[in-house]
Amino acid sequence: MLIASSLLYSFLLKKMILLLIAMYLILHICYKKQVTLLLLSLFVAFLFFLRVGIKPATLPPTEQELTIIVRIYPDTIQVKESFVTMEGKAAQGEVFLQYPLKNAQESNHWQSRKDQNVTIRATGVFKQADPARNLHGFDRQWYEWTENKVGTFRIATILQTKPNSRWHFGRAMRARAIDWVETEYSPKIATYIKALLLGYRDNQFREIREVYNSSGILHLFSISGMHMSLFLGWCLTLFRYSRLTFEEFSIPFLVVTLLLVFLFGQGISILRATLMYLVNILCKERQWHFSALDRFSFVICLLLLIEPKSFVQTSGVLSILLSFIILMSSDNRKNPFISSMEISLLASPILMFYFYEIPLLAGILTALITPLFSFMLLPGLLFSSLWHVLGLPSSLIDSWMTSFLKLLETIIQFSHSFLVTTGKPALWFGIVIFLVGLACATATLKHRILFFVSMMIFILLPSFPLKTAVSFVDVGQGDSIVFQSFGNQKVYVVDTGGKVNFYANDSDKVTKNAEYTLIPFLKGEGIRQIDGLFLTHGDFDHMGDIEEILREFSVETLYVAEGMLHHQNMVNLDSELFKQTAVVELRQGDRVGVHPTFEVLSPFEKGTGENKDSLVLATVIKEVRFLLMGDLEEEGERRLINEYPNLHTDILKLGHHGSRTSSSEGFLQHVQPKHGIISCGVNNQFKHPHVEVLEHLERQEIKVLRTDEQGMIRYEWSLFSSHPQIITAIQSTE
Template sequence: MKNYLQAINNYYFFPALASLGVAIFLLEMHKSNVFLLGIIAIRIYCTKHRKIQLCCLLVAFLTLLSSGYLLIHEKKHQLDEMKNCSGKLTIWPDNIRVDGDRLQLRGKVKLDNSTFTFKNLAFYKLTSKEEKIYWQTRMRPVEISFVGSSQKPLDQINRFGFNYQKFLKQQKIYQIITVKKIHSISAVVVPIYRFDRWIGILRSWLAQHIQRNFGKQTAIYMNMLLLGIKQSEFSEIEETFSTLGILHLFSLSGMHVTFFMNCFRYFLLRIGIQTNKVFWLQLLFAIFYSGMTGFSISVIRALLQMSFQLINQKYSLKLSSLDCWSLALIVHLLGNPYLLFTNAGKFSYFLSFFIYYILKIIAHYPSKWLKSSLLSLLLGITMIPLAGVTFYEWQVFSGLLTWICFPLFKKILLPIILSSFLFSFISKINIYIVILEQFFQSLTILFMRIEQFWIGNIGIRHFSFFTCLLIIYLLICFFNAWINKKRRAISYSICLLLVLNFKFLSPIGTVAIIDVGQGDSIFLQAPFHKENILIDTGGKLAFKKEEWAMRQQEKAGATYSVIPYLKSRGVTKLDKVFITHGDEDHFGDLLTISKKIKIKNLYFPNGTTKKKKFLSAVKQLSKNGTRCYELLAGDNIDSYFHFEFLSPFKEGIGENNDSLVMYTKIADKSFLFTGDLEIEGEHQLIKYWPTLTIDILKVGHHGSKTSSSPMFLDQLKPQEAIISCGRNNHFNHPNIEVLKELEKRQIDLFRTDQQGMIYYEWLPGSKLSKGKVVKKTN
């Protein structure tokens, strides 16, 4: 067997490719994945190596079984939504998350009308501070008897946006339960053989020990870097690290695993353990440590790869670094076929694969300083294809900052955190804890100061599957050329730069009605990236709560809707933002967007600044260099997009009938954007513009019965109408009478609550496409 395995040394990459191709094809049957599987099959056939091909077939068959079992499991656990359900939910302490008055529970549920248990995610609104403290201090598993409702997670609603349903499916969660009432809570006896559960209990206890014995900032860093636990307070600084491109340093990965494994080995040798026994103890520690970090994907990858390297050394298998990487990927895929659909899986395996090339490049350089700087720089470059399918921006100087921070984490932060953590079980020195807290507070402030002057992010637009493959091919060619010291490396780097700037070469223009829930947000982008415009930003009302109920991790809706979509279109600045009126569901996320995407010009109806919150937002934007303008009917703006403003006719106070009504023609179609204009305003508008007709109407006030009067619709004669409203909203928008009026006139209707984003595209000199939607309705 050993001789057979050694016969394909340096070729385990091909079985890994076979496993990857089968898993991706089976779990997401898309034409691009068929193409990828075909390329992999042809490449394996071209090896002309019988043993490699047999090994690939075996691994592909095992992956087929693993993926097939997962698909059967999914089908079995697909349940219908239930407005009323009851059952029992078993929760382990490390799966409890408390944020303000929101309790998140992840565990096994058995509904009263079901014969089997399944993994589930449940949410419950806490009713008191005492109840919050109870759940925060749980250190033992419990079973709750509850009454609530069950629903499927929300599918993708915006182009290139976050798909919550797919995200949870990758964790084998297919339903979300909203707990309305907890009837009883009882303790759960943990079987002695459930090693994973005991580790979870220990992990939860250690997290609470850290919370009790250290300051707030120290606990945030310690829980993150030791246990991989993100506290709710971490969200306050998470955005900073993400902007700087160093968030990966806080995600347990190869650097952290190497540090802790080396510490453990050093400890064993110092207490006199024989070298041959150290090997087995290291393997056991690897399993234990993966559990202590919540079985994190990046940690499991690093531990698997390191374990194969240790086995290779002990048994002289003559495996290459790439072989160890490939074997880790095969084993990981067999255990979790969804591995490479997750961001953690993509980043961990993709970057560790390119380290194999980078180490070959830097091996020729004698200086350690130069080697480490080149490693960070080239790893930053390999992030390009990943950035194009995840965050849609490339942090150019993240490699440089990683290079600076890497020694800080490896030689200062990790040793300080580990030694402080261990010492806390022996003694508690208050002055040391205060100094440690001051150190971490200062470090956080330093990173926030750097963020204020950070200019290293480039918007790169969403990459298609084939663009991504092209970039990966160019990267491999670039690295190979560099290794072989060929001048072609320069040509490949120029090609990479051209691909990065593809957004300026794209002739496709877009009009998109973004799904922001109960609100409005409309994006217009001209061909060749000539102009980017946003009409309204979405947002929601903020209600006052007691201090204990305030959530730390609650983010603005634009963080999940408008901002990702704008970034996917390569937008780094908005030429114009129009706010139709002063309701928060139209401007509430304005400042949130401005922090991520520069706004050059802001336009709004005369009198909107009489709304205090809007006035505050305008003042803040003005300080940041945004030029602000007030508009009335009769004004117009001429740029790539020509806008005529048909309302309001006089200064208002930012209410619905003071809405900015905008008319524009795009390609061969005319649009009318009406904000929340109501019937009174509609009648005034058609009185002043008696010959106005249009092709596409953005229906006023989310389809409320206070808008879209028969007289208004009869004059405009729209062919299509778009209603932007939230799912199951409290206002019952759109109103049934409005829907009937639209249907009576045979107006084609699009709704964001049913179809998600609605968008149109065109090419210069051509007609506007038909309306496209993200979600198909039955």
């Protein structure tokens, strides 16, 4: 299996190292003269290549109006504020779909998924998929490729609709089940049933995810496939009570299994759990004596034939590796509590690589809560569903289930204090630690202590990067700059960004985006505490995500311009979040911070937190001067020129995202920057940066770096370097 999968992924990922690994394994088998094993490995590899095809897929043109015919997958429909998302199958291949909703009536229409088992003809454009725009950020291109999608099609107009054939019953059945659950249950119970039983995770699931993230048992919802094994076990027990022989009930049992796979979402974890269960039953009934590892390998081969990209999908990696850890750690003589602790420790490198955190209580909570899920919650949800189907009075049962779920969430929430941000480790280091851990799982106490020490080093290293850095984070149409001293001894953040959307419904105007931009970057860098958080002024695109930052990180001091606390956006903040944070007002002449120290150049007097009152900060890192202008406009620039006749800088963060109201040619001539940083959103509605500003920069021969074109812009110094390396997320230059 290793040879076949290495050959497969050397082709898919274009990685020579995987091909070399496959060649080494082939030579090793040849040396051992294991001809049968070699032929079997090559045959499986041949099947893999037949499955994926040698010819690369042709992607459709982007940002060009097209008319396509697409069969909608009704069980993937999600209505989100002013648009609906779904998946479907077109002639070009499988696609993600987005459709803007025009009114509430149309929103209600799409909420009924059972009525959307249709094929549509629509006009629209395929969106250009971005790579990761920030370090440790979401990579849309990679995501679409791993999910076997040829792109995201933004529908402009639906021209024609016709029902799908009856052969497409699987997804229609699941769509009906989702609609029924949402109709019959309260939102909380419905969210659990959809997530645990149907594998459907929508906006409401985010609330549950936030509760369970810190516990380390989120895999119970998304990657374990545990419920599939339980349901198949119950079905098998019923068939055995029918007194039919295995040969007689095997076909009906397979039909039921297939229906359950469709009903539960056809995800990788469901497929893996189903195949594993069927292989184990078949071996038991036929008395085939294969080892657990042989059966697991056979299941992985089948899984790769069904979904060749299982090992590059996050859910696939987590599901397969965690089940492998459980398999290798299984020992009937072990205490279940000790076994859970070992499994959680072995899983730590995987969780660190994907989520940049490890939950310290994962082992304890897994040991305590897994039985509750297996023997109380899942059966309880199933019993409640049957009760509703039979039309019996269910208010008492629903009330009990709601109380139980709230109690469970309350118990789990305290684990948030034991969630440790570790940063993202190097892939090769994570693989080494993972393999060492597996080798030590059944070893002597001495080797286990060695593994534990290695794991602690592995956990601590990403939190102390051997570099100094200044990062202009791509937060879309907004600002956020992160200063990291050597080893993250001091971390300062200037502005948080904050996405503003304009919808017809006022309640939908503001959505948070820090969880996709700033927060993953900070956690990926191993940052647990922010020593100083500066808010330059009260505009939402500069401070809109402060509440998200305060919830996720310990912030020692919040710095604002004098008078800004009275700005309406500041008044609206949750005061409870500031209890552990000192709030300091700044004005011209103040100096704050250590490594680096920030000098406040503006405001000159108490203001109200508007653009003209922006904090203007100057600092020096390894003899490189930085000047951050907030949204200060031309009038403020003229005053800076008068107050600071010798003000010069190397790196200028332009005011107001490159608007013509800032960055006058006279100011640029005065400060003489070498680089001009413009932080703005792609195709933003304000048309930033304005042409006049770009012309000013060109005439002054100032190198322009823009987050809308290059993503994150990062200045990085290694331990002994005095000149920074300039790194951009989308393209790199020295």
